[in-house]
Amino acid sequence: MLVIVKEKYEEVSKEAAKLIAAKIRKKPDLVLGLATGSSPLGIYKELIRMHIEEGLDFSKITTFNLDEYIGLPPTHNQSYHYFMKQNLFDHINVDERFVHVPHGMAKDIDKFCSWYEKRIKDAGGIDLQILGIGSNGHIAFNEPGSSLGSRTRIKTLTEKTRLDNARFFADMDEVPKYAITMGVGTIMDSKEIVLIANGKGKANAVKAAAEGPITAMCPASIIQMHQRAYLFADKDASELLIGDYVDNWESVIFE
Numbered sequence: 670m671l672v673i674v675k676e677k678y679e680e681v682s683k684e685a686a687k688l689i690a691a692k693i694r695k696k697p698d699l700v701l702g703l704a705t706g707s708s709p710l711g712i713y714k715e716l717i718r719m720h721i722e723e724g725l726d727f728s729k730i731t732t733f734n735l736d737e738y739i740g741l742p743p744t745h746n747q748s749y750h751y752f753m754k755q756n757l758f759d760h761i762n763v764d765e766r767f768v769h770v771p772h773g774m775a776k777d778i779d780k781f782c783s784w785y786e787k788r789i790k791d792a793g794g795i796d797l798q799i800l801g802i803g804s805n806g807h808i809a810f811n812e813p814g815s816s817l818g819s820r821t822r823i824k825t826l827t828e829k830t831r832l833d834n835a836r837f838f839a840d841m842d843e844v845p846k847y848a849i850t851m852g853v854g855t856i857m858d859s860k861e862i863v864l865i866a867n868g869k870g871k872a873n874a875v876k877a878a879a880e881g882p883i884t885a886m887c888p889a890s891i892i893q894m895h896q897r898a899y900l901f902a903d904k905d906a907s908e909l910l911i912g913d914y915v916d917n918w919e920s921v922i923f924e
């Protein structure tokens with residue numbers, strides 16, 4: 670895993686966005702995996718800026734989101750559909766036909782999950798997956814203990830994750846208990862992975878993910894096995910790392 674550290678979150682986001690934009694320019698029909706949550710917001714802001722000011726073209730890309738709460742319709746203001754529209758899709762020229770977010774209201778969840786996996790495969794696989802990391806080491810909604818070979822499926826959210834997300838809901842009872850999530854195996858099949866982490870609250874998870882033993886108790890740790898995974902972190906999130914890191918990825922990543 671290549672670790673890229675910058676002082677501040679804004680710089681981290683800009684660097685990661687620069688990498689993603691370069692990939693889109695190189696392959697205009699890139700298949701891009703997307704995450705929600707606070708971590709990728711800076712990347713999305715920068716990609717929007719590049720679209721408006723530099724004409725970065727998203728019209729041919731295909732997107733697949735990592736996850737969605739079960740029981741929330743796409744119009745619910747805490748659904749990940751809604752989040753993506755608000756924070757990215759409504760501000761760029763992505764073609765809605767090529768956008769995929771798991772459907773939290775699907776009647777047959779298992780069937781939906783199989784369809785999602787097939788859809789990713791039919792698109793040629795995910796070229797680049799953006800990931801955040803939970804303070805407990807989860808990626809997408811693959812909580813500690815998730816199978817490292819898992820595929821898209823329904824997962825029960827841990828109390829820790831529900832508590833982390835409670836701030837977005839009126840009260841704890843409203844926080845969904847289940848989600849559809851890409852599996853760890855699905856994520857690992859992506860050709861490249863950009864993991865973004867910021868803040869002291871992520872330092873332990875980042876340490877476990879980048880330098881800890883590979884274990885289902887920290888699902889993000891499997892990324893150590895990926896050939897093309899890049900961790901973009903700010904100083905706070907990377908403060909416990911003892912290994913080498915770089916602050917300029919361009920010479921390292923581009924062939």
Ligand code: F6R
Pocket residue numbers: 703704705706707708709735736800801802803804807808809810
């Ligand atoms: C979101 C997702 C989650 C978040 C993680 C970190 O689609 O899959 O795994 O990436 O919970 O969330 P933030 O970025 O809000 O700290």
